[in-house]
Amino acid sequence: MKIPSALNRLNEALRCLPGVGAKTAGRMSLHLLQNDRAGARVLAEALSHAVEHIVHCASCRNFTDNETCEICCDNRRDNSLICVVETPSDLMSIEATGLYNGVYHVLLGHLSPLDGVGPKQLGLDLLDERIKSGQVSEVILATSSTVEGEATAHYIAQQVKAMHVAVSSLARGVPMGGELDYVDSSTLAHAFKGRRPLE
Amino acid sequence: MKIPSALNRLNEALRCLPGVGAKTAGRMSLHLLQNDRAGARVLAEALSHAVEHIVHCASCRNFTDNETCEICCDNRRDNSLICVVETPSDLMSIEATGLYNGVYHVLLGHLSPLDGVGPKQLGLDLLDERIKSGQVSEVILATSSTVEGEATAHYIAQQVKAMHVAVSSLARGVPMGGELDYVDSSTLAHAFKGRRPLE
Numbered sequence: 583m584k585i586p587s588a589l590n591r592l593n594e595a596l597r598c599l600p601g602v603g604a605k606t607a608g609r610m611s612l613h614l615l616q617n618d619r620a621g622a623r624v625l626a627e628a629l630s631h632a633v634e635h636i637v638h639c640a641s642c643r644n645f646t647d648n649e650t651c652e653i654c655c656d657n658r659r660d661n662s663l664i665c666v667v668e669t670p671s672d673l674m675s676i677e678a679t680g681l682y683n684g685v686y687h688v689l690l691g692h693l694s695p696l697d698g699v700g701p702k703q704l705g706l707d708l709l710d711e712r713i714k715s716g717q718v719s720e721v722i723l724a725t726s727s728t729v730e731g732e733a734t735a736h737y738i739a740q741q742v743k744a745m746h747v748a749v750s751s752l753a754r755g756v757p758m759g760g761e762l763d764y765v766d767s768s769t770l771a772h773a774f775k776g777r778r779p780l781e
Numbered sequence: 782m783k784i785p786s787a788l789n790r791l792n793e794a795l796r797c798l799p800g801v802g803a804k805t806a807g808r809m810s811l812h813l814l815q816n817d818r819a820g821a822r823v824l825a826e827a828l829s830h831a832v833e834h835i836v837h838c839a840s841c842r843n844f845t846d847n848e849t850c851e852i853c854c855d856n857r858r859d860n861s862l863i864c865v866v867e868t869p870s871d872l873m874s875i876e877a878t879g880l881y882n883g884v885y886h887v888l889l890g891h892l893s894p895l896d897g898v899g900p901k902q903l904g905l906d907l908l909d910e911r912i913k914s915g916q917v918s919e920v921i922l923a924t925s926s927t928v929e930g931e932a933t934a935h936y937i938a939q940q941v942k943a944m945h946v947a948v949s950s951l952a953r954g955v956p957m958g959g960e961l962d963y964v965d966s967s968t969l970a971h972a973f974k975g976r977r978p979l980e
Contacts, residue, residue, distance in 0.1 A: 585873070586846040588827075588834045595827035598820030599798075600812045601805075611831065612870050613799045615844060616889060619832050621797030626828035628787075628794035629813070633821045635787045636814050645814060647785040671811050674784070690815060 589615070641712070643688040643705050645670045653677075653685055660684045662719040664712065666738060668692055668726055676724065684722070687712070692725065692734040706738065713745050723751040788814070840911070842887040842904050844869045852876075852884055859883045861918040863911065865937060867891055867925055875923065883921070886911070891924065891933040905937065912944050922950040 585593075589611060596607035614622040638644070639651035646652065653659060663684025667673050673686050689704040701707070712718060721742045725731035735751060742749045754772035756765050765773075784792075788810060795806035813821040837843070838850035845851065852858060862883025866872050872885050888903040900906070911917060920941045924930035934950060941948045953971035955964050964972075 586835060586844055586850075588831045588846050589844060592827040592831040595820070595824040598813070598817050598824055599809050606800075608870065610798050612868065614797070614828070615831060615835050616868070618797050621794070622828050622832045625794040625797055626825045626832070628791045629821050629825035629828075632787045632791040632810065632814065633818050633825070636785060645785055645788060647787050652785075669811065669815070671807065674807075 638688075638690075641708070642686045643690055643708070644673055644686060658683075661717050663722065664709070664718055664720075665722040665724050666709070666735075667724050668731065668734075672724065672726075689725070689734065692728075692730040693737055694730060701737070704734070706741065709738075710741070710745075713742065713747055718747055720748040720750060723749065727754065837887075837889070840907070841885045842889055842907070843872055843885060857882075860916050862921065863908070863917055863919075864921040864923050865908070865934075866923050867930065867933075871923065871925075888924070888933065891927075891929040892936055893929060900936070903933070905940065908937075909940070909944075912941065912946055917946055919947040919949060922948065926953065 592611045592614075593604070593607045596602055596610050597604065602610070614625075635647045636645050637647070637649075639646045639649075639654055641650050641654040644651040644653065648655075660683050663682075664687050665676065665682060665684055666687045666689065667676065668689050668691065670688055670690075673688055676682055676686075687705070687709045691699050691704060693699060693701070693704065709721075713721070721738070723735040723738060725735045739749045739751075753776060754769065755776055756762065756769065756773045762770070791810045791813075792803070792806045795801055795809050796803065801809070813824075834846045835844050836846070836848075838845045838848075838853055840849050840853045843850040843852065847854075859882050862881075863886050864875065864881060864883055865886045865888065866875065867888050867890065869887055869889075872887055875881055875885075886904070886908045890898050890903060892898060892900070892903065908920075912920070920937070922934040922937060924934045938948045938950075952975060953968065954975055955961065955968065955972045961969070
């Protein structure tokens with residue numbers, strides 16, 4: 583039996599979603615067609631709308647539906663602090679803490695010469711310009727704690743130091759609620775090295 | 782920080798997919814916007830197209846983009862055998878075996894009075910009509926081996942028997958490649974009861 587071509591096309595298209603293979607795509611398309619056609623219509627519209635209207639902020643490369651994002655436009659935020667993150671979702675995680683009042687630079691990836699991702703692709707020229715404008719007093723590196731993330735952070739740190747601006751990175755240590763038993767030795771070593779005197 | 786409304790809308794819309802919660806939806810939308818906008822556009826079109834063009838076959842309720850599905854239209858298939866399945870994906874699994882040459886009736890669910898799913902919702906009136914036309918010699922019940930599936934099969938069996946047409950159900954037993962150690966006792970009991978003489 584040949585599957586109707588419209589269904590086949592939908593199955594193929596659903597596989598662009600991360601973590602969705604042939605089996606899951608089939609399950610999703612059958613669910614939508616059988617139980618939720620209205621939802622499928624809404625999803626189709628939301629996808630087209632988002633692809634058309636979501637662009638990257640001209641200043642920090644965060645997602646936005648204007649030219650510059652809400653954070654860069656907000657004049658209550660401290661423009662002298664720039665936090666460097668890999669993805670918009672990392673930015674959202676930091677925003678969710680409600681503790682940080684500076685601005686951001688979103689790399690949209692990490693250095694990966696083999697994949698053709700160099701400083702230009704990470705928008706480091708944009709970051710340079712912002713630092714050179716003279717307003718910036720500190721750059722906080724909040725890249726992932728992976729080999730690639732650390733390498734990227736190291737590269738950016740060298741660049742920023744050359745411009746005589748302070749650089750810092752997030753503290754590494756025991757996570758809240760983490761039992762020492764379950765913390766890996768590398769994290770524990772960092773926590774020891776970074777121990778703080780109690781007042 | 783407020784998330785751009787177009788992004789928010791996409792996150793909400795993605796949750797209509799089965800097994801996709803808030804976290805996965807966020808990951809999906811960021812992936813699409815960051816790495817695969819072309820894929821997102823294709824998906825939007827495929828969704829609209831499928832919702833518009835995929836309908837249920839007037840005879841067997843399978844998915845089709847015509848009035849009757851390819852199986853019902855195919856005059857090489859044996860119209861005297863009707864296999865009753867719960868969903869189009871069950872139908873596709875049976876088709877994949879390449880062993881069955883009859884036609885189908887797709888219930889699109891199972892009996893569930895509390896959810897308002899009765900014989901009418903399962904298209905049993907359609908099935909009755911086909912049986913009454915006189916061509917049918919056997920109805921094969923291939924509903925799921927769950928309580929609901931079995932109850933539905935029992936109900937249909939009563940109806941078909943009343944019309945003096947043979948009814949059968951799929952064999953229950955040890956699956957191929959299944960080690961006896963790992964087969965549950967209920968399946969094993971069925972396999973014992975249904976044992977076959979070796980020639």
